[in-house]
Amino acid sequence: xxxxxxxxxxxxxxxxxxxxxxVSSIFIGGGTPSLFSGTAIARLMAGIRSTVSxxxxxxxxxxxxxxxxDEAHFAQYRAVGINRLSIGVQSxxxxxxxxxxxxxxxxxxxxxxxxxxxxxxxxxxxDLMHGLPGDRAxxxxxxxxxxxxxxxxxxxxxxxxxxAGTAFARRPPQLPPHDQIAAEFxxxxxxxxxxxxxxxxxSAFARAGRESRHNMNYWEFGDYLGIGAGAHGxxxxxxxxxxxxxxxxxxAYLKExxxxxxxxxxxxxxxxxxxxxxxxxxxxxxxxxRALFAARTGLPESMLEPGVAAAVKQxxxxxxxxxxxxxxLGYRFLNDLQLVFVP
Numbered sequence: 001x002x003x004x005x006x007x008x009x010x011x012x013x014x015x016x017x018x019x020x021x022x023v024s025s026i027f028i029g030g031g032t033p034s035l036f037s038g039t040a041i042a043r044l045m046a047g048i049r050s051t052v053s054x055x056x057x058x059x060x061x062x063x064x065x066x067x068x069x070d071e072a073h074f075a076q077y078r079a080v081g082i083n084r085l086s087i088g089v090q091s092x093x094x095x096x097x098x099x100x101x102x103x104x105x106x107x108x109x110x111x112x113x114x115x116x117x118x119x120x121x122x123x124x125x126x127d128l129m130h131g132l133p134g135d136r137a138x139x140x141x142x143x144x145x146x147x148x149x150x151x152x153x154x155x156x157x158x159x160x161x162x163x164a165g166t167a168f169a170r171r172p173p174q175l176p177p178h179d180q181i182a183a184e185f186x187x188x189x190x191x192x193x194x195x196x197x198x199x200x201x202x203s204a205f206a207r208a209g210r211e212s213r214h215n216m217n218y219w220e221f222g223d224y225l226g227i228g229a230g231a232h233g234x235x236x237x238x239x240x241x242x243x244x245x246x247x248x249x250x251x252a253y254l255k256e257x258x259x260x261x262x263x264x265x266x267x268x269x270x271x272x273x274x275x276x277x278x279x280x281x282x283x284x285x286x287x288x289x290r291a292l293f294a295a296r297t298g299l300p301e302s303m304l305e306p307g308v309a310a311a312v313k314q315x316x317x318x319x320x321x322x323x324x325x326x327x328x329l330g331y332r333f334l335n336d337l338q339l340v341f342v343p
Contacts, residue, residue: 002254004040008047009258010227010246015051017235017244018225022053025214029063029086030228038076045080059213061086061125066112067104074119084212085116086125086156092146093139096132099173113150123210125154130188131181132160133173144188148195153210157188158203182332202283202334219280220288221296229253239298240269241276271343273297274307278341282334287318287325307341316340 026048028041036044041062048054061084062077074085091097092106116124126147130140147155159181175181189199197205201219204212217224226233230248234241243266247253256262268276277297281288290301308324311317316330316337330337 001040001043003250004036004044004047006254006257007044007227008051010231010262011048011051011225013258013263014225014227014233014244017223017233018052020053021223022055023048023058023225024055025059025061025217026054027061027063027214028082029061030230032065032068033062034064034068034070034073036073038073038080041077041082042080045082059084061212061214063088064112064116065104066108067102069108069112069115071115071118074115074121078120083121084123084125085121086127086154087112087116088127089147090127090129091132092143096134099133100129110150113152122153124152125156125212126150126152127156127158129158129160130184131176133175135176135180137180137184140184141188141191144191148191154204154206154212155192155197156204157192159185200285202285202331219283220292221277221280236296236298237267240267241273241297242267270299271303273299274303274341274343275338278307278338282326282330282338285326285331287323289323291322304341311337311340314340 028044033041045060060082062082063086064074065088077085087109088102089109090100090102092109094105097105113124113126128143128147130143132140144157160175189205192199192205196207198208199205200211201215204215206212223235224233225235226244226246229246229250230253231246233244235244236242245264245266247256247262253262274297277293281292290304293299293304294301304324308317308319311330312319314330314337316327316333318325318327326334326337
């Protein structure tokens with residue numbers, strides 16, 4: 001329980017940043033939180049409820065690794081208020097899972113979904129990847145079809161990226177041709193739409209009313225508190241945006257939790273906030289309003305105009321005078337669209 005105690009002490013350190021605001025969502029993720037017992041999660045939730053004002057209908061998500069699923073734990077999670085599960089399936093092909101360094105296989109993924117349903121979870125996200133090393137035409141679509149057959153309420157379908165500092169970045173694998181990846185993604189989007197899913201973010205698809213509220217807050221540049229090893233938080237101050245990052249290594253975090261030494265603070269001000277905002281908000285299929293930009297950054301709407309003009313000229317952005325919405329071409333070249341707003 002030492003880590004739970006550290007989380008709650010960390011929350012007490014952060015709570016002044018929430019002022020008198022109500023917490024509308026919680027995301028318990030990173031590592032393998034499904035290894036925690038039901039008793040541990042119950043203690044965490046009780047501590048959160050006694051420390052912050054939690055909305056009655058709060059969305060409370062727990063990430064689960066299919067290789068770390070316990071039927072009794074899932075039932076206990078549901079009983080203490082967890083109402084959404086996100087299961088990191090990634091692929092239903094054992095050879096690909098091994099290549100990705102995952103400890104589970106396809107059978108464990110299928111079992112995790114069955115256990116979640118038996119425990120009463122009716123809001124389920126599945127994480128799936130496409131464009132994996134060695135994929136032949138149709139491989140990722142078969143994964144997607146198997147995921148859809150499990151009837152989740154939400155599906156995150158994203159392309160493998162070679163992140164700096166990872167084994168794949170040090171020894172890049174042979175990825176499928178770009179044209180194959182692009183064609184299969186478009187076909188997959190069609191399969192998702194036909195199955196009743198709406199693409200509301202660059203790699204997020206949901207049934208009506210099942211969009212991730214927690215992630216929508218990120219993408220709309222809202223504030224959030226981050227507790228735990230390596231956690232990130234964002235808080236709007238009167239003249240800046242403050243990013244708060246916790247100690248990454250668990251032992252260092254446990255030693256320093258709830259002390260100023262555990263937090264690294266970065267601030268963004270002025271025109272730098274434009275790109276910060278765009279990196280998030282332009283991920284949304286429906287775009288954003290100029291009013292939201294002004295409210296979340298404190299900057300005048302006029303500061304958008306040079307970037308908007310350039311993006312509209314490229315055919316990457318639609319502008320009706322109130323809302324700014326990525327076009328299909330802009331969505332395809334999202335990184336380029338975002339970089340138009342570099343100050």
